[in-house]
Amino acid sequence: MDAKAGVRAGWEWLKGPEPWSGRAFAGDLTIAAVLALLGLGVDELSNSSGQKMVLGVLAIVALMLLRRRLPAATLVLGAAASAFLPGVFLVTVVLGWSAGRRIVGVGRALTAFVLAFLAEVGLGLYDQWSQTRPLLIVVFSTLLFLAATVMPGLASRYWYQRRTLLSALQERNDQLLRERTMVAGQARLRERQRIAQDMHDSLGHQLALISVHTGALEVDPALTDRQREAVGVLRQASVAAMHELREVVGILRDGVEAPPVVEEAQPAARGVAGIAGIVEAARAAGTDVRLGTAGRPRPLVAACDHAAYRIVQEALTNAYKHAPGAAITVELRYEDDSLVVEIANGPAAAPGPGEVISGGQGLTGLRERARLVGGMVHAGATEGGGFRVAGVLPYGTEPAGVAEEDVADDFGQRSQARASVRRTAPPMDWAAVDRELAVPVRSRTGGVAMGCGIAVAAVVLLIIVLGAGMTLLLGSVNKAMISKEEYDSVSVGDSEKSVRDRLPDGDSVLTTGLDRKGPPRPEGTDCLALLSTEDSSTLTNDSVFRFCFRGGKLVDKQAYEVKQ
Structure with missing residues (x-):
């Protein structure tokens, strides 16, 4: 048990702070095998002994496995070993890339690369002092170190800092979007509460007065039975309106429907089951309304059920206003995948009593209500001079409003594509980001630009030195x-x-x-x-x-x- 615990602890230490899966471990071993094979070829060309070849292979494998945990130490050790083991030189490319990405802080990275340079050049000068000129060793070792170690390190550091910067910007952009949504939601909630208070204080008072006066009028002995029946319909309508107003006020205040209250008269159910009730009320008021049903009735989710009721209610109200006396047909058709609600009326039987008061938002509200549940509403005039309203509502679709994740962000992308990543990814460690970039937040772009400038300058310098070396080499051929x-x-x-x-x-x-x-x-x-x-x-x-x-x-x- 202790041995297993020790192996597990060693594995956790070897992985370092970043995730290291079995696939990544296999990839590192594959790269180490390829570099070891190429290193054997370099050792063969250099006439190295068998002992040096074995040491070179072991050094390559060890450095590859330790580079994640000890990026600075493996860089210095690899540079020092390359002075005595020619095959190890190839792994310094990977070590430079790994160190440039993983060493936190510019000062630490600069120190590690300087120590690696001194180790490679100094030990190479010591090993070949008796065979060639010291100045040539310094020049060519410097060129090789710049090309094989410094350039990969600069490229890796620039790439990693750029990726970290973009990730930080994206994360903070998402945070701003969430905060903006919260602020907008709070503003909407405050406005809804204000509207609810206004409706309760003004409209509720007027409906209560209507209910009281119609109740008193209903028992007036001077009215005929026909008049008393009409007044009773008005009183029931006012009471039902008060109940619905109370529920709407509760929704506006709290965002949920208010619980039903047992009173003298309950409003009809606001769903498909309540459509027959509003049709009967229209008939009692003297309107010719016919209700038809086709297909096998199927249950709808609450939002779709309520939308069907509102479509019929709004269409009947519009027919009362714009075509008084016209016959109205209400039809419910249960299709295979949706419920079709159709309300049609003929032309007005007589001119209206005067100008019709309309807010102009009824059909717009119906279309929006249907869209939120995945349906649609169509309204338009018919050939005979009448009007037709038809709604198509799915049976099982839940409300599908525009979620916050589906709002386009400032990068022109959809946050919804990142929702699953955001749910699984750990939160951004802003302190680590600031340490990695090693500059103030407002200057990160300048830091990345400075890194690019250093990389470009190093490339130009390397090209100049290589060109000068090739010119010197070609010019000295005739002298040798x-x-x-x-x-x-x-x-x-x-x-x-x-x-x-x-x-x-x-x-x-x-x-x-x-x-x-x-x-x-x-x-x-x-x-x-x-x-x-x-x-x-x-x-x-x-x-x-x-x-x-x-x-x-x-x-x-x-x-x-x-x-x-």
């Missing part, structure tokens, strides 16, 4: 190589001056250290080593011509091959 014929034209015993006048001076990076390789030199001689223009026997060897002088004469010349 001779043909076999030139070698044969020189004889032992010739004066040193005549021989040096006929041969190049050998002042080239290509010939550095060649005079100390090969067969032993005669004692007390000064030797000149040049490369042959002809190919050597193997690709890993160079053909060398060496001329040794003593006392102003050529005393020895040798042709041999050395390993590169």
